[in-house]
Amino acid sequence: MSDIVLHNYYRSSTSYRVRIALEMKGLTYDYVPHHLRHGEHLEPAYLAVNPQGLVPALIWSDGTLLTQSLAIIEFLDETRPEPPLLPKDALGRARVRMLAQMIACDIHPVNNLRVLTSLRTLFGAGDEDVVNWFRHWVNEGFQPLEKILASSPETGKFCHGDTPGLADICLAAQVTNNARFGVDMTPYPVIERIHAACMALPAFEKAAPENQIDAE
CATH class of the missing domain: 1.20.1050.10 (Glutathione S-transferase Yfyf (Class Pi); Chain A, domain 2)
Structure with a gap:
């Protein structure tokens, strides 16, 4: 078990972005799949996690919910600066x-x-x-x-x-x-x-x- 949880779907390109960033940063995480074509992202249990009903959703180690792939990736880059995903200038x-x-x-x-x-x-x-x-x-x-x-x-x-x-x-x-x-x-x-x-x-x-x- 990891203290980072990623709610995602294997074929979602936005989920793929976040998975790449997590791998580049060397962070381990629990992978929680939601089959979009089966509507699993709209089930009450997931909407209680992410009211927007979209993937990806990252639950950080302190329990904070983060959504939107670019926001998640920049957060990872700011809190885990190596290797950097943005230039210094x-x-x-x-x-x-x-x-x-x-x-x-x-x-x-x-x-x-x-x-x-x-x-x-x-x-x-x-x-x-x-x-x-x-x-x-x-x-x-x-x-x-x-x-x-x-x-x-x-x-x-x-x-x-x-x-x-x-x-x-x-x-x-x-x-x-x-x-x-x-x-x-x-x-x-x-x-x-x-x-x-x-x-x-x-x-x-x-x-x-x-x-x-x-x-x-």
Whole structure:
């Protein structure tokens, strides 16, 4: 038993982000799965933990509830500073947050499970419509992201320099999720290169969806 508890779902990209950060920080935690497609995140027992009914939710060692993956990751970085997930300089931190938010704020919110489900239930979208919706918004976000990464001297082996950080965590989780929807990554060679570098690291691999206890 650990004094840190992570409520999550193996295929949730936001949960994947937090798992990567926990692994990078070398923190042990109890893994509590909630099957989103079965509606387990909406059961009273979980809503008593997280009234928002979303994953991930982290219960810290003192019992404090933390939600929202970027907030959780920055908390981990502030309280467990090694290895750092943000640069030391203010401009570098702003750039990394910018890259992370291009994914976390502009791509993920319109492509998460509850949005895709609503497309079906409220608007009668079929499977092909949902896949096309997902691909469209990924491409809308990845086209400028690729240009920024390709043109910036700050880009190295990873999104910012040669060590992985917050932006790489978001990028890796999104690219992994893209594969389920058959997103063509050919137009994004820099993103693909960074993703490959991330997945060569033990923390990213151990946290990957297919390696979780609830993987199907």
